[in-house]
Amino acid sequence: MAAIIENMLAQCARVIYTKLDMLNKYYIETFGCQMNVHESEKIAGMLESLGYAPAATREKAGVIVFNTCCIRDTAEQKIAGNIGELKVLKRADKSRVIVIAGCMTQQKGAAEALAEKFPFIDIVLGTANLYELPNKLKELNERRARHRGKIVAVDDNDRPPIDESVPVTRTSYPNAWVNITYGCNNFCTYCIVPYVRGRERSREPEAIIGEICSLLKEGYKEITLLGQNVDSYGNDREDGVGFAELLRRIAAIEGKFRLRFMTSHPKDLSEEVISIIAKTPNFCKNIHLPVQAGSDRILKEMNRKYDRAAYLGLVDTIRRYMPDCGLTSDIMVGFPGETEEDFLDTMDLVRKVRYHNAFTFVYSPRKGTVAASMPDQIPYAVKKDRITRLIALQNEITEELSGDFAGKTYEVLVEDAPKPGMLCGRTDCGRLVNFAGDASLVGEFVDVRITRNKASALYGEIVKNG
Numbered sequence: 104m105a106a107i108i109e110n111m112l113a114q115c116a117r118v119i120y121t122k123l124d125m126l127n128k129y130y131i132e133t134f135g136c137q138m139n140v141h142e143s144e145k146i147a148g149m150l151e152s153l154g155y156a157p158a159a160t161r162e163k164a165g166v167i168v169f170n171t172c173c174i175r176d177t178a179e180q181k182i183a184g185n186i187g188e189l190k191v192l193k194r195a196d197k198s199r200v201i202v203i204a205g206c207m208t209q210q211k212g213a214a215e216a217l218a219e220k221f222p223f224i225d226i227v228l229g230t231a232n233l234y235e236l237p238n239k240l241k242e243l244n245e246r247r248a249r250h251r252g253k254i255v256a257v258d259d260n261d262r263p264p265i266d267e268s269v270p271v272t273r274t275s276y277p278n279a280w281v282n283i284t285y286g287c288n289n290f291c292t293y294c295i296v297p298y299v300r301g302r303e304r305s306r307e308p309e310a311i312i313g314e315i316c317s318l319l320k321e322g323y324k325e326i327t328l329l330g331q332n333v334d335s336y337g338n339d340r341e342d343g344v345g346f347a348e349l350l351r352r353i354a355a356i357e358g359k360f361r362l363r364f365m366t367s368h369p370k371d372l373s374e375e376v377i378s379i380i381a382k383t384p385n386f387c388k389n390i391h392l393p394v395q396a397g398s399d400r401i402l403k404e405m406n407r408k409y410d411r412a413a414y415l416g417l418v419d420t421i422r423r424y425m426p427d428c429g430l431t432s433d434i435m436v437g438f439p440g441e442t443e444e445d446f447l448d449t450m451d452l453v454r455k456v457r458y459h460n461a462f463t464f465v466y467s468p469r470k471g472t473v474a475a476s477m478p479d480q481i482p483y484a485v486k487k488d489r490i491t492r493l494i495a496l497q498n499e500i501t502e503e504l505s506g507d508f509a510g511k512t513y514e515v516l517v518e519d520a521p522k523p524g525m526l527c528g529r530t531d532c533g534r535l536v537n538f539a540g541d542a543s544l545v546g547e548f549v550d551v552r553i554t555r556n557k558a559s560a561l562y563g564e565i566v567k568n569g
C-alpha cells in the first residue's frame with residue numbers, strides 16, 4: 104500500500120514539476136524579415152527579465168509568442184495555419200499564454216479578426232505596442248483571476264517613440280543586429296510595410312554608436328545595421344547626421360569587425376556612402392540593392408522613384424569603387440499590368456547586373472495598398488511562369504559567378520557549425536562558404552580556399568586561422 108501511495112505521490116510531483124517548469128518557459132516563433140528576427144530578440148529579452156527561460160519547443164512553453172509578418176499572402180496563410188495548431192496546446196493546458204505580435208496584427212481590422220477566428224489567443228500586440236508585453240502579461244494574470252478574457256493592444260500611432268531601454272537576448276552570435284531606423288516613408292505601391300510599421304524614425308547616432316561599441320566589447324564580430332531604407336537615416340532628425348556621417352562615425356571605431364547593413368534604396372544610396380564603404384576595411388563590400396523590376400513603366404507604377412538607367416548607373420558607380428562588391432537584390436514579378444515585354448526588361452536587367460544572389464517574389468496584393476486596387480491584376484499561371492524563368496536565370500548567374508571563386512582564398516567569419524565537424528561563414532562580399540573545422544572556431548576569422556562549388560553553394564578548406 105505504502106509503495107502505491109509513494110508511487111502516486113512521485114507521479115503527482117512529476118506532473119506538478121513539469122507544469123511549473125512549463126509555466127516559467129517561453130517559446131518565440133518568428134516569421135518574416137531580419138527586422139522581426141531582431142525584434143524577437145527583444146521579446147526574449149523582455150521575457151527573460153521577467154524570469155522566463157527559453158523552451159526547446161512550443162509544447163514545453165507556458166508563454167508562446169508568434170512574431171508575425173504580412174508582406175505577402177503566403178506568409179499570412181502559413182502563420183494562420185501555425186496559429187491554428189496552437190489550439191490543441193491551449194486545450195491541453197489552459198494556463199498557457201498565447202501572444203500574437205508583429206505586422207500581421209497591425210493591418211486594418213486584423214486584430215479583431217484574429218481574436219475572433221482564434222478565440223484561444225490571449226494577447227494581440229500591435230507593432231507599436233510590442234514593448235508593453237511585460238505589462239500586458241501582468242494585466243492578463245489579473246484578468247484571469249477575475250475570469251475576464253483576452254487583451255487586444257493595437258495602437259494606431261504611426262510614430263511611436265523609440266524605447267532604448269528594452270533588454271535584448273541575442274541569438275545570432277557572432278553577428279549582432281542593430282536597428283538604425285524604424286518604419287518607412289516610401290509607400291512603394293505594392294508594400295504594406297509603411298501601413299503596419301508607421302513613419303520612419305531614426306535612432307540617436309550616440310545610441311547606435313554606444314550599442315555597437317558595447318557589442319564589440321562583448322565579443323560580437325559582425326554588426327548588421329537594420330532599416331527599411333538605411334540611406335534615409337537621419338532625414339527625420341535635426342542634427343544633420345545622415346547615413347554617410349553615421350558610417351563615418353562607425354568607421355572611426357577601433358578594432359577588427361565587420362559591418363553590414365540592409366536595406367539600401369536605389370533612390371537614396373549616395374556616391375558618398377559608396378566611397379566610405381569602399382575605403383573602410385571593416386565595412387563589407389556587399390550591398391543589398393533591391394531593384395524590384397527592370398521596366399521603367401512598372402518602376403513608375405511601383406513608386407520606386409528611380410528608373411532603369413539610374414539603377415544601372417548606380418551599379419556602375421558601385422563597381423567603379425568596388426569591383427568585387429557582392430550585389431544582391433529583391434525582384435518581383437506579376438505586378439499589376441506587367442506585360443511580357445516589361446518582364447523581359449527585368450530579365451535583361453538581371454543579365455546586365457549579374458547579382459550574386461536575388462530574392463525573387465510573386466506580387467501579392469495587400470489590402471489597403473495602392474497596387475491592390477490597380478486594374479490588370481496578373482493571373483497566377485502567368486506569375487508562376489515568370490517567376491520560374493526568373494529563378495532559372497538567377498540560378499544560372501549565381502552558379503557561373505560561383506565558378507569564379509574556385510581556387511581563390513577568402514577571409515571568412517565563421518558563423519555557425521551546422522553539424523559536427525562542419526562550419527559555415529561568409530566572405531566579405533557576402534557569399535556563404537561551407538568547410539570542415541571545429542565548432543570552437545565559431546566567431547573567428549579564418550582564411551578559406553574555395554575548392555569546389557555545387558550549384559550556388561561554395562565549399563572550401565581552411566588554409567590558416569586569421
Ligand code: 5AD
Nearest residue numbers: 293294393433434464465466467469
Ligand atoms: N508582394 C510580393 N513581394 C513583396 N515585397 C514587398 N511587398 C510585396 C508584395 N505585396 C517584396 C519586395 C521587398 C521584399 C522585402 O518583399 O521585393 O523588397
Ligand code: SF4
Nearest residue numbers: 287289290291294296
Ligand atoms: Fe516597402 Fe518600399 Fe518601404 Fe521597402 S522602401 S519597406 S518596399 S515601402
